[in-house]
Amino acid sequence: QVQLVQSGSEVRKPGSAVKISCKASGGSFNGYSINWVRQAPGQGLEWMGDIVPVFAIPNYAQKFQGRVTITLDESTSTAYMELTSLRSEDTAVYFCARDYSVKAPFFEFWGQGTLVTVSS
Amino acid sequence: EIVLTQSPGTLSLSPGERVTLSCRASQSITSGYLAWYQQKPGQAPRLLMFGASNRATGIPDRFSGSGSGTDFTLAISRLEPGDFALYYCQQYDTAPWTFGQGTKLEIK
Numbered sequence: 001q002v003q004l005v006q007s008g009s010e011v012r013k014p015g016s017a018v019k020i021s022c023k024a025s026g027g028s029f030n031g032y033s034i035n036w037v038r039q040a041p042g043q044g045l046e047w048m049g050d051i052v053p054v055f056a057i058p059n060y061a062q063k064f065q066g067r068v069t070i071t072l073d074e075s076t077s078t079a080y081m082e083l084t085s086l087r088s089e090d091t092a093v094y095f096c097a098r099d100y101s102v103k104a105p106f107f108e109f110w111g112q113g114t115l116v117t118v119s120s
Numbered sequence: 121e122i123v124l125t126q127s128p129g130t131l132s133l134s135p136g137e138r139v140t141l142s143c144r145a146s147q148s149i150t151s152g153y154l155a156w157y158q159q160k161p162g163q164a165p166r167l168l169m170f171g172a173s174n175r176a177t178g179i180p181d182r183f184s185g186s187g188s189g190t191d192f193t194l195a196i197s198r199l200e201p202g203d204f205a206l207y208y209c210q211q212y213d214t215a216p217w218t219f220g221q222g223t224k225l226e227i228k
Contacts, residue, residue, distance in 0.1 A: 035217075044208065044219055044220070044221045044222050045157075045165065045208055045210070045219040045222075046219070047216055047217045047218065047219070059215065061216040062216070063216075095164055095165075097164075100167075100170065104170070104212070105212045105215075105217055106155035106167065106170050106210060106212050106217075107155075107157075107165070107167060108167045108176060108177070110164035110165060111164065112164060113164055
């Protein structure tokens, strides 16, 4: 059973950047895309982008284009999401989630979430 | 992008009752590429349904999904205390994958 373990909470100042990790324990990503989904306090879920293993090709939601970078280190089964030019509205819990299977971008396996707080 | 609108925003029901949650898409979702999730406070979402009507692993048959095109439904029969949570739908027909704003199921 795949477990996704994320890095811990972060506090950042406006204008700075944050990089969050997501490590697959109990196995690799098995060729399935890793997605990043965020949830602002009291709000719904928002898909930010994903990355396809093997090819390491990222896809980003247009809203985050230019500010988000998703990368993958397959040697350590770890995915990363970096968000730059942070603003207070980026305060949220950020989840990684694995595609259910190839070309099935819904999510059975989730990380525990990483709280990012953006505050001056 | 496809906008998903869930209704109602909040439902107040009692254990043992049956409930139906609605998810409406701004454009047709082909092949029923719609999933449902349950989320409890402080937890990651839990996959309930995919392909509109397929239960995920370990999901009891009290949960059922239906719908096609732009209108989808999640039904829960015989509500149990653990069912009171937030529910989200998600479409995976057209990128970017989008979620509904959620329906909160609370105990009456």
